Amino acid sequence: MEVVILSGKEEAGAVAADAIEALFRAKPEAVLGLATGSSPLPIYNELARRHDELGLSFTQAQGFALDEYVGLPVGHPESYREVLRREFTERVDIDPSRVHAPNGAAADLVAACAEYEEAIKLAGGVDLQILGIGTDGHIGFNEPVSSLASRTRIKTLTEQTRADNARFFNSLDEVPHHVVTQGLGTIMEAKHILLIANGGQKAAAVKALIEGPVAAFCPASVLQLHPHVTVLIDEESAVQLELADYYRHTWANKPHWQGL
Template identity: 55%
Template sequence: MEILIRTNAASVATAAADIISDYAGRGATLGLATGSTPVAMYKELITRYQRGELSFSQCQAFLLDEYIGLPRGHEQSYFATIRREFTHHVDIDDARVYSPDGTAENPDEAGAAYDEAIAAAGGIDIQVLGVGTDGHIGFNEPGSSLSSGTRMKTLHASTISDNARFFDSTSAVPVHVLTQGLGTISRAGHLMLLATGSNKAEAVAALAEGPLSAICPASILQLHPHATVIVDEAAAEQLRHADYYRFTEANKPSWQGH
């Protein structure tokens, strides 16, 4: 696991956009996350596209998750959100931006079909991740199986509370979701997790330096052969080995790449 510590949220977004830009140039299959943390990265990528510096025309993308019961046209569906925040502003083919079917009659079958679609596409080259204050990634709440596939999950009360800001009330937040499982996420070629703010510091320390545990689903990154964690100073404040991570980056061989 490579841990990159940046001064602030803006520099986290820039570092993440540098990595995604490299993959876009190769026509990669992207794993996209919604939520607040990646938005600044998406804005930076849109700006670079508008300046003519990169293209997503050869890319395809898969989303991490979707609410169960929300039609795709609902403004808070992740199908609609990723288009509003990112993909409608660049040249990726909208038909090549996929998400789990939260309106499917049988969520288990929809989850299995989504994993099959990812495999048929050749797998995800780089998966963007955020992390919840309780250590969840995607909607894999604490206690999730470390080898799980895409399936239905019941949201934790804290996650519902966190997401209520996007809805008219807490009661309007769907309780169930379809989410890529930890096993699905782990099959991506490169995992890139972003975290900013002191409220994420405990989760960042747990995922990077704590035990591998289903109680901290993001700790699954410890098993991955190519995982990059990009955090600001505030999110890094509980890392015991922060000085070593800075030293490692400063002495990284030029041939090693992202």
């Protein structure tokens, strides 16, 4: 796991975009795993800028969303398919039909989960997965005590997660209780995982992710077992890290040829 402590979310977005740009320059048909929420927005902003100003193209790309709410009508502005459309898809040249999301409105949700797993497999797997992290350590919507081997499935949100996400809705009552999410086992099959976090409210989760034990109570801690994980955080979210100075030293002295 590579831990990079940066000045803020804009710098983190630029560093993440460097890795994504390098991937698509080398492999235009790459598969990108897409996260929603506030944390990835600087990444999407920077990718859109590079598309407009530098010609970064996604015409051959595919994208797979991490998760989706259950029960929101098609086209609801806070459905994650719509969020990704606004924040990423319509700002670059990716074919909308090649951006996939779990079907939270399916009549048979269990079958829809199995179909989503198969679609990722048929695409050749995810080359680079963007992640955020919840205040309780969830990635995707894998809440605490999720199976570390879990696959795409239906999950019930904790009240903490619903409260955290209420800012996107008119009230807490509007936040769904259920979601469809890629499982931890699904996420772990991505070739490169890039997690971004910022703000003091994420400090405890970041500490557990990086320096805590691998445990289902902090689902993100499973990333310690992945061979290629990059964690981009700001100073506020790094305040509880015991080895923060070491992470700063390794980043400052990283060989230029190494990349992320």
